[in-house]
Amino acid sequence: xxxxxxxxKGSVTREHILDRAYxxxxxxxxxxxxxxxLAQGVGMSKSGVFAHFGSREDLQLAVLDVGRxxxxxxxxxxxxxxxxxxxxxxxxxxxWFDWVRAAEGGCVLLTAVSEFDGRPGVLHEAVxxxxxxxxxxxCKSIALAVxxxxxxxxxxxxxxxxxxxxxxxxxxxxxGLFGYAQSASHAERAFNRLVDIxxxx
Amino acid sequence: xxxxxxxxKGSVTREHILDRAYxxxxxxxxxxxxxxxLAQGVGMSKSGVFAHFGSREDLQLAVLDVGRxxxxxxxxxxxxxxxxxxxxxxxxxxxWFDWVRAAEGGCVLLTAVSEFDGRPGVLHEAVxxxxxxxxxxxCKSIALAVxxxxxxxxxxxxxxxxxxxxxxxxxxxxxGLFGYAQSASHAERAFNRLVDIxxxx
Numbered sequence: 428x429x430x431x432x433x434x435x436k437g438s439v440t441r442e443h444i445l446d447r448a449y450x451x452x453x454x455x456x457x458x459x460x461x462x463x464x465l466a467q468g469v470g471m472s473k474s475g476v477f478a479h480f481g482s483r484e485d486l487q488l489a490v491l492d493v494g495r496x497x498x499x500x501x502x503x504x505x506x507x508x509x510x511x512x513x514x515x516x517x518x519x520x521x522x523w524f525d526w527v528r529a530a531e532g533g534c535v536l537l538t539a540v541s542e543f544d545g546r547p548g549v550l551h552e553a554v555x556x557x558x559x560x561x562x563x564x565x566c567k568s569i570a571l572a573v574x575x576x577x578x579x580x581x582x583x584x585x586x587x588x589x590x591x592x593x594x595x596x597x598x599x600x601x602x603g604l605f606g607y608a609q610s611a612s613h614a615e616r617a618f619n620r621l622v623d624i625x626x627x628x
Numbered sequence: 629x630x631x632x633x634x635x636x637k638g639s640v641t642r643e644h645i646l647d648r649a650y651x652x653x654x655x656x657x658x659x660x661x662x663x664x665x666l667a668q669g670v671g672m673s674k675s676g677v678f679a680h681f682g683s684r685e686d687l688q689l690a691v692l693d694v695g696r697x698x699x700x701x702x703x704x705x706x707x708x709x710x711x712x713x714x715x716x717x718x719x720x721x722x723x724w725f726d727w728v729r730a731a732e733g734g735c736v737l738l739t740a741v742s743e744f745d746g747r748p749g750v751l752h753e754a755v756x757x758x759x760x761x762x763x764x765x766x767c768k769s770i771a772l773a774v775x776x777x778x779x780x781x782x783x784x785x786x787x788x789x790x791x792x793x794x795x796x797x798x799x800x801x802x803x804g805l806f807g808y809a810q811s812a813s814h815a816e817r818a819f820n821r822l823v824d825i826x827x828x829x
Contacts, residue, residue, distance in 0.1 A: 531746065544804025545732065558805050589814040593798030597790055600797055603745025604759050613790040
């Protein structure tokens with residue numbers, strides 16, 4: 428594919444606007460985004476920002492997708508270099524805890540769940556589809572550790588994934604109140620016990 | 629104590645305003661509260677609402693306290709009729725899951741944690757103190773089940789409470805996306821396993 432200079436300049440500008448929008452959404456949620464304050468934040472006119480996104484909803488969807496791509500790049504993609512099985516699963520969970528630590532002050536993806544889980548619409552669909560995708564990926568990583576023989580065949584990946592997700596939510600919830608170190612230590616202990624329970628003899 | 633008719637009328641009005649404010653906070657968070665839209669919601673003048681709360685911050689603190697009182701009345705108080713030990717602990721956890729089901733569309737207390745955990749100030753202090761109080765109560769209920777001999781003496785109540793709290797967060801997170809029944813069933817299964825692990829032989 429070849430890009431004309433103006434198309435690629437437009438795409439750089441779009442990424443710059445999205446970076447700023449993502450930072451704003453970390454603080455105020457995706458529902459807190461407005462084209463007006465975003466335009467002010469990037470020093471452009473409102474119509475200039477509008478030219479890159481057809482509507483506020485398109486902007487919100489794009490910000491959600493930035494979150495998905497960053498999460499995937501930081502938590503999932505590096506794990507693909509690890510051998511499938513328990514090592515990869517442990518790597519994913521550790522990288523996920525790191526994501527929570529870095530997201531201190533606001534995780535766009537988790538905030539989006541509280542914002543849109545009860546509000547039917549395009550954003551609700553996008554959030555549900557994103558969460559389903561991540562849960563399926565997590566289930567698959569668990570199932571691979573069964574395939575390698577490291578976890579017992581009677582593991583229920585959906586149950587295991589729910590419990591792992593719950594621990595991450597516990598870290599997210601507690602770390603802002605009582606500090607990351609204590610919360611992550613509780614969660615690691617619980618995750619290690621979960622693995623030990625289902626580890627093949 | 630005797631109340632003059634006007635004082636008790638004032639207190640009824642205050643409770644009425646708080647009920648409305650609590651409903652608004654369920655949807656928009658405590659940061660979403662404004663004296664203006666609240667006045668409109670209860671059909672009073674802004675200065676009429678202002679007369680009951682010295683400031684927006686006082687209103688926010690009062691709404692947080694409504695949440696604390698309702699949570700305590702629905703989750704903790706009824707458990708006090710149960711014998712101390714595992715029966716009471718199980719009752720608390722079941723009532724807590726019910727609270728999450730009823731809070732579908734927004735739990736003021738959980739939203740308050742995301743709103744204020746990273747923002748120093750009076751509301752942050754109030755949220756931390758509320759969460760510390762509830763965690764201490766939960767730890768005590770766990771410790772009582774050790775005292776009755778039902779749980780083993782090597783239970784770490786802080787760890788057990790963290791894991792229980794994480795399961796509740798898992799239900800809260802998943803139920804809006806995938807339905808309450810499936811989420812609660814995962815959480816109950818995990819909680820029962822946790823109890824079984826630490827149950828005295």
